Amino acid sequence: MGSQQETLETWAQQLLRSLELEGTAVDIDAVLDLAAAAAHNVVRPAAPLTTFIAGLAAGLAAGSGQADENLAMRAAIRAAQRECEAAASEAGK
Secondary structure, three states: OOOHHHHHHHHHHHHHHHOOOOOOOOOHHHHHHHHHHHHHHOOOOHHHHHHHHHHHHHHHHHHOOOOOHHHHHHHHHHHHHHHHHHHHHHHOO
């Protein structure tokens, strides 16, 4: 079997096809970094919740024409990262 990165890339492409989102660019490293920030700065179960909400926000922004897909995804991830950092500051981490 290939590396973890190859497995993630293959999985992402399979999932995108299944959801009829072929051709959508996904920055896997940015998503994983966001998940890690949520898990470490909030609580572990916040990782999937945070990435889901960021993806939902990006999809809504792109779907409404507020931004193209790439810009919407980057903006949602940045906003969620800031919230994770704020949570860490509040918790004294």
